[in-house]
Amino acid sequence: MRADRSIAYKLILVITGCSALIFAATIGYSYYHSRMVLERELEENARNQVLASVNRVETILAAIGKVTEGLARSLETFNYTDKSLNTMLMATFAGNNEIYGVCAAFEPDASSGPGSRSFAPYFYRKKGDFLFVPDDTFEYLTQDWYQIPKELGRQEWSEPYFDQGGGDIIMTTCSVPFYEMVGNERRFRGIIATDVSLDGLTDIVGSMKVLKTGYSFLLSRNGTILTHPSKDLIMNESIFSIAESRNIPSLRDIGRKMVHGESGFLPYTDIQGVKSWMYYAPVSLTGWTLAVVFPEHELLAEVHSLTLTLAAMGIAGILLLAVAVVFIAHSITTPLRALSKATEVIAAGNFDAELPSIRSQDEVGVLNQSFIAMRVSLKKYIKELTETTAAKERIQSELKVATDIQASLLPRIFPAFPDRPEFDIYATMDPAKEVGGDFYDFFFIDHDRLCFLIADVADKGVPAALYMMVAKTLLKTEAQRGGSPDEILSAVNNILAADNENCMFVTVFCALMDTRTGEVRFANAGHNPPLLIESQGIRYLALKAGFVLGPVLDSTYETERITLQPGETLFLYTDGVTEAKAPEAELYGEQRLLEALQRGPKEELAEMIQHIRAAVKQHANGAPQSDDVTMVAIKYRGTK
Amino acid sequence: MEALETIMHLSVKPCRLLCLLLLLFNFSTNSAGADQTVLKKASLIPLWYPQAQFAGYYVALEKGIYRNHGIDLKILPGGPDHSPTQLLRSGEADFAVLWLSTALQQYESGEKLINVAQIVQKSSMMLVARKSSGIDTPADMQGKKVGIWGGGLAIPAETFFKKYQLSVREVRQSYTVNLFLRGGIDVASAMWYNEFHTILNSGIDTDELNLFFLHDYGIKFPEDGLYTLAKTYRRDPILVDAFVKASLAGWAYAFANPEETLDIVIRLMNEANLPANRAHQQWMLARMRDLIQPLNSSDSIGELKLSDYEAVGSALQINGVIKTVPGFEDFVRRSDAR
Known part of the structure; x- marks a missing residue:
């Protein structure tokens, strides 16, 4: 589900989706279950119907069988003449309307009447009369109705056949062999055969009520179709020939079960291709099979209509549910949308925007109250923020002024002494904050002596700047008195230490250069040693460390000296250079500084210092500057 | 011109x-061969009721092939009450479908008939037993009840029993197989193209049966042939030749158009009030095709081979069915080709 869909959309989708699933599952189960129940009922119903019909058919057939059997036994028991035989044959018609004809067929040798010739008196019904056919040329000896019971020695029902008269009447013959005792031998004498028209039986089968389009059919022992709604199939096709011509092996299997006298209930696709159910059971007396076919669509019509109704109700219900969900969702989202619109106005900065009036105390109501409270708080906060910002801006502007003042204190115009070719001097100071604690200075004490110094006040910012001002003023004042560097530092130290409640201190490297000789006298108060750039190379000056100015009274310093040859340069710097670093990286360090100076330009001091500045910045790799970075370079050129 | x-x-x-x-x-060709306006009347008696066994003749009649050959043919109704040999003898039929063995038997009894075409080239007769009866070899048939057809149709089976020195209880078999299906006999006579399929389509599977094709046991009797009396042939050899040509053309048409042929056969069966089963007739037509087509592709259709003739003659002689075998030249129509 996409995250930007509306709440109403999500609710409808989830609720109606779930409901539809539940409905579908319920309907599916109901369909399945109803179908099962229906099939069970159908099987029960089909079995009862088929068995009842089979029973009726068998009752009729059994009665005929008994009559035939009785006649055969009579012939075995009684002596009879041709005439009395005819009377006995005629008598079988009485009370047996299904009997179409009756015949006593004698085995040629055994006939007691006309000697050894074949003899078969036959009576049959025709339009209420009984006709006699004394046909003794009739080749009955190889007829199934004669041969089969003779060979099997028991009553047999023949495979149904078309009436010899060429009519459409399908007949079957019940044949019973009869015997005579010759001595101890039971000798076959002939067959009593009664012909039965299948019309009456067909009516019984046809009268079965099998839904609307269902039907029944009767198969012979060979699988031949005896009754079927399709008249073309009757006597022409068997279940096996249909299976063969339509290539349905399963139908052949069903047929084999049928002719083996089994019964069963099974799904069946009939020859029109209609999916159906079939129940079949044997007529055991004749080996026939009675089957009923129920078209599935008709059987399931009620289940289908019930399922359709349920489905329609379900769909209507889901639609109703969807409408309800839309309503609820709307009642939730309308105030939310109003609230959202109002908060957009507030977000744009208009804190006096009207919030919607929501009376309900539900979650949306609570949310609205919270928004009202938030608006009040925001208003208050913004007011305070405005005031604070104004105050901060004032301080900022004051600091800016302080920066300007501090910057103006340091000599910033280069070349600083255009009329003095004996030396070059160049310096920069980049404060870490608006105001810094580093400073440098250079000035002439008299015509030939230049004082230059570099210093670093501990700490940064305003306190350091103020301290620096003091220190710078004191150093310049003391230097102008004309003392040596150690005297200058001692004097300034004593002044600073006298009233140093905050325990602040400053490192200073202070030097005096005689411009005539290049002699530099210097003293150090805890400052980084400067570098000497000679013609042979660059090196750090090894000098006495000295104690920082400020913390302790009466610290002593020592003046050292070095004479610069023309072309040699002194490079002074504060620890902002060597301690510059990127996060997670090493300090810039003295070695890197030395190497940078070796690589960089040496002639023009401004270029040299800019080069170091760039190298330090590159090493810091964008990290904010943590300390003031100050550099002073002085190059002695000598007198002409 | x-x-x-x-x-x-x-x-x-x-x-x-x-x-x-x-x-x-x-x-012009028609008028040269047989005058279309003056058709010669002739009649044919098949061995049995209308069925695909005789499809070639019915189709030739139906499609006007006999007419094209100048013959106004009438196919007489066959069946158990219409014996082809009798009808041939009485002159009611000019041509008859007979088995070679039957024809030789008739010849012996003094009826001078002539084989004008040998349609079925090999024996399709078989004996069928249920596996459950335990009859697995010819010897197992000793003393068993065996269904045997009447008349000339019994000759191949009896030759078989003599060959294997079997004494069986012969039961005259009717034209149904119900006696076998009900268990009244242990072994049934069957034609491969007819009764065998009827047994299968009564719900018995092939694997439930033991089949004895007489052909496989050396009883190689060619069956359906076309016969006429010697005097008929002498009187009008052109008619006989035309009849044979048309009959063979009828068979060729039947095999080329099986569905149309089946339609014709089924219609005739319906007209004769016979149970007509298309699947069965289809089987029969397909088997006739197997039986009629020459065994060697070099041989032509409808020809009786001397070797077959001599084999049948001597088998019948040995089994005492006939005493003398007529000369091949006397018994067989002298074809124009030879």
Whole structure:
């Protein structure tokens, strides 16, 4: 589900989706279950119907069988003449309307009447009369109705056949062999055969009520179709020939079960291709099979209509549910949308925007109250923020002024002494904050002596700047008195230490250069040693460390000296250079500084210092500057 | 040529011209062979009721093939009450479908008949037993009840029993297989193209049966052939030749158009009030095709081979069915080709 869909959309989708699933599952189960129940009922119903019909058919057939059997036994028991035989044959018609004809067929040798010739008196019904056919040329000896019971020695029902008269009447013959005792031998004498028209039986089968389009059919022992709604199939096709011509092996299997006298209930696709159910059971007396076919669509019509109704109700219900969900969702989202619109106005900065009036105390109501409270708080906060910002801006502007003042204190115009070719001097100071604690200075004490110094006040910012001002003023004042560097530092130290409640201190490297000789006298108060750039190379000056100015009274310093040859340069710097670093990286360090100076330009001091500045910045790799970075370079050129 | 020039002058379209020419040509050949206006009447008696066993003749009649050969043929109704040999003898039928063995038996009894075509080239007769009866070899049939058809149709089976020195209880088998299906006999006679399929389509599977094709046991009796009396042949050999040609053409048509052939056969069966089963007739037609087509592709259809004739003759002699075998030249129609 996409995250930007509306709440109403999500609710409808989830609720109606779930409901539809539940409905579908319920309907599916109901369909399945109803179908099962229906099939069970159908099987029960089909079995009862088929068995009842089979029973009726068998009752009729059994009665005929008994009559035939009785006649055969009579012939075995009684002596009879041709005439009395005819009377006995005629008598079988009485009370047996299904009997179409009756015949006593004698085995040629055994006939007691006309000697050894074949003899078969036959009576049959025709339009209420009984006709006699004394046909003794009739080749009955190889007829199934004669041969089969003779060979099997028991009553047999023949495979149904078309009436010899060429009519459409399908007949079957019940044949019973009869015997005579010759001595101890039971000798076959002939067959009593009664012909039965299948019309009456067909009516019984046809009268079965099998839904609307269902039907029944009767198969012979060979699988031949005896009754079927399709008249073309009757006597022409068997279940096996249909299976063969339509290539349905399963139908052949069903047929084999049928002719083996089994019964069963099974799904069946009939020859029109209609999916159906079939129940079949044997007529055991004749080996026939009675089957009923129920078209599935008709059987399931009620289940289908019930399922359709349920489905329609379900769909209507889901639609109703969807409408309800839309309503609820709307009642939730309308105030939310109003609230959202109002908060957009507030977000744009208009804190006096009207919030919607929501009376309900539900979650949306609570949310609205919270928004009202938030608006009040925001208003208050913004007011305070405005005031604070104004105050901060004032301080900022004051600091800016302080920066300007501090910057103006340091000599910033280069070349600083255009009329003095004996030396070059160049310096920069980049404060870490608006105001810094580093400073440098250079000035002439008299015509030939230049004082230059570099210093670093501990700490940064305003306190350091103020301290620096003091220190710078004191150093310049003391230097102008004309003392040596150690005297200058001692004097300034004593002044600073006298009233140093905050325990602040400053490192200073202070030097005096005689411009005539290049002699530099210097003293150090805890400052980084400067570098000497000679013609042979660059090196750090090894000098006495000295104690920082400020913390302790009466610290002593020592003046050292070095004479610069023309072309040699002194490079002074504060620890902002060597301690510059990127996060997670090493300090810039003295070695890197030395190497940078070796690589960089040496002639023009401004270029040299800019080069170091760039190298330090590159090493810091964008990290904010943590300390003031100050550099002073002085190059002695000598007198002409 | 004059006619052709006239037609050319009419400037008809070439295809129509071709049709006209063909018509002209057709007419001329017909008048040369057999006069269309004067058809010779003749009759044929098949061995049995209408069924695919005789499809070639029915189709030839139906499709006008006999008529095209100048014969107004009537196919007499066959069946158990209509014996082909009797009808041939009495002159009611000019031609009959007979088995070679039956024909030789008739010849022996003094009826001078002639084989004008041997349609079925091999024996399709078989004996069928249920596996459950334990009859697995010919020897197992000793003393068993065996269904045997009447008349000439019994000869191949009896030859078989004599060959294997079997004494069986012969039961006269009717034209159904119900006696076998009900268990009244242990072994049934069956034709491969007919009764065998009936047994299968009564719900018995092939694997439930043991089949004894007489052909496999050396009883190689060619069956259906076309016969006429020697005197008929002497009187009008042209009619006989035309009848044979048309009959063979009928078979060729039947095999080329099986569905149409089955339609014709089924219609005739319905007209005769016979149970008509298309699947069964289809099987029968397919088997007839197997039986009629010559065993060697070099042989022509409808020909009785001397070797087959001699084999049947000597088998019948040995089994005492006939005493003398007539000369092949006397018994077989002298074909124009030879």
